[in-house]
Amino acid sequence: MQLTKEELDQMDRKYRLNLINSISGIKPANLIGTKSVDDQENVAIFSSVVHLGSSPAQLGFIMRPQTEIPRDTYPNIMETGYYTINHISESFIKKAHFTSAKLGRGESEFDRMKLQQEYIGDFFAPFVKESPVKIGMKHLESIPLPNGCIFVIGLVELIVMPDEIINSLGQMDLSSYMGVGISGLNTYYGLNMLDSFPYVRENEIPEFE
Known part of the structure; x- marks a missing residue:
């Protein structure tokens, strides 16, 4: 298959959406947990978390455009300044996937999808108890992107x-x-895990056939 931009533009919308969302390959699967100023908990699945730097340790993720009726995740982050990133494992992928549903304001995905919230120390936002890797985040900056999405750092x-x-x-x-x-x-x-290779230095590059 070979496709030009013009051919992509003329495709069926859903087919194009699935194709373009797939061509970047495997993306990380994470649940982002937040809590509103009035203690309403929220958790939603994201596949756009990326590493930005190690010193200081920073991560970013992409929020879809905020409509007239915004989803809970972004307003909660902007109002409180805190959120959590939680790795997803095979044992709860179905529950995690369905957090993408558009629930009514005030209804928690933790409750609806039977995921357990967990608070660690005095960190404000809830973690996902089932998650093997839990990361507590403090909001630094939000950058508008050309397509209307927001890059949250x-x-x-x-x-x-x-x-x-x-x-x-x-x-x-x-x-x-x-x-x-x-x-x-x-x-x-x-x-x-398939393999692990050393940090690459030019004089250590092997002879490839």
Whole structure:
């Protein structure tokens, strides 16, 4: 298959949406937890979390355009300044997926999808108890994107994970806790570690055939 921009523009809308959402490959699967100023909890699935820097530790993710009736995640972050990022594992992918539903204001996805909220220390926003890797985030900046989406940048304030999934170099083994990735909008893949290579220096590049 070979497609030009003009051919893409003329495609069936749903087919094009699925295709373009898939061509970037496997994306991380995370639940983002928030709480409003009046203590209403919210959790929603995202596949756009990216690493921005290690010192200071920063992560970003993309919010869809905020309509006249915005979803809870972004207003909660802007009002309180805090949110959580929670890795999804195979044991609860169905529950995690259905957090993408548009629920009524005041209805919590934690309750509807039977996910357990967890508070750690005095961190304001709720974590997902089922998640093997939990990250507490503080909002730093929101950048409008040309397509109307918003790039949300946050500072890592707290990390909670099992000791056994980290090796002596600080590298996580995502397959050890059956972490999952997302292709497109609704297709999930298991993750298996295939290999690990050293930091690349030019004089150590092998001779490839």
